[in-house]
Amino acid sequence: MALNDDQIERYMRHLSLVEIGGKGQQKLMNASVLVIGAGGLGSPAAYYLTAAGIGRIGLVDGDVVDRSNLQRQILHTTPDIGRPKVESAKEKLNALNPDVEIETHLLFLDHTNILDLVKRYDFVLDCTDGFPIKFLINDACVLADKPFSHAGILRWDGQVLTCIPSRSATYRCVFREQPPPGAIPTCAEAGILGAMAGTIGTIQATEAVKYFLGKGDLLENRLLVYDSMRMRMRTVNVKRDPRWAVGAPHPDIHELAPLGQEPACELKKR
């Protein structure tokens, strides 16, 4: 499928990049991404992936837009308050780039529905809030052998790790298991700099694009840590769980546990 005149004009700045060009742009147009969470990370990520011409984007969020979201969740506007986030998001993304197929999933993910959904996409972005869902996404992507971008944010800080379960360190390899509820404050409790969320979500979109192009160095086995208050960014080398051989099934993750009820005792034994 060749690019038409409108697409050549739209993606001109991509086509000019030697690492993308016509071939790379077509790879992006044949790709699909699942963005889990249409909030602070999902907003910039979905915007840039749509602008980039990713063929099909799935958006998952069961929530509605709240006024307190608008300080950072740039997919949504004041008139959207009260509307489902996925509907509000689809409207903006369709207006930005009608070539991109936007699939909305107005639901909250749990152990019963996540696997079927992640299997339908090529790459997954974890743009969610809270440890139970982050660990569930990790485990679902490990079971489905699906590459994903993990990100977490708190106050002025953020971090990103690109996980390719068939070969690299995943979120659980580094963070092992959920902290007990209440040990770590959430965004709602601790606060969050809107623009910092934008930076981190944009990095997730960059990683997805590079993954599809097969170019450059991904944040694989490297956790990117961003401190916006001191304006420092560094990467920390991290390793795959030593008990988990490349190509082998994960030693602990055999099935998905209900949210927040992972078998902590089993996972603790390392």
Place this chain on the structure above:
Amino acid sequence: MSIQINGQQKDVPAGLSVTQLIAHEMIKQPLMVSVEYNGDILDREAFETTVVKDGDAVEFLYFMGGGS
């Protein structure tokens, strides 16, 4: 003695366990961090028994659960 903490060289008292180092670095609670010790993630059970040595590299990787 001198160790590397999150990429920066630092002088710390000799003989500290990782648990004590967490307190020394004024990290309010150990549950807030995953600890990478000389390149490997340290089991939480080993925080008490692992004593840092001169020249070690320690990374405190913070749990960040936010995203929305």
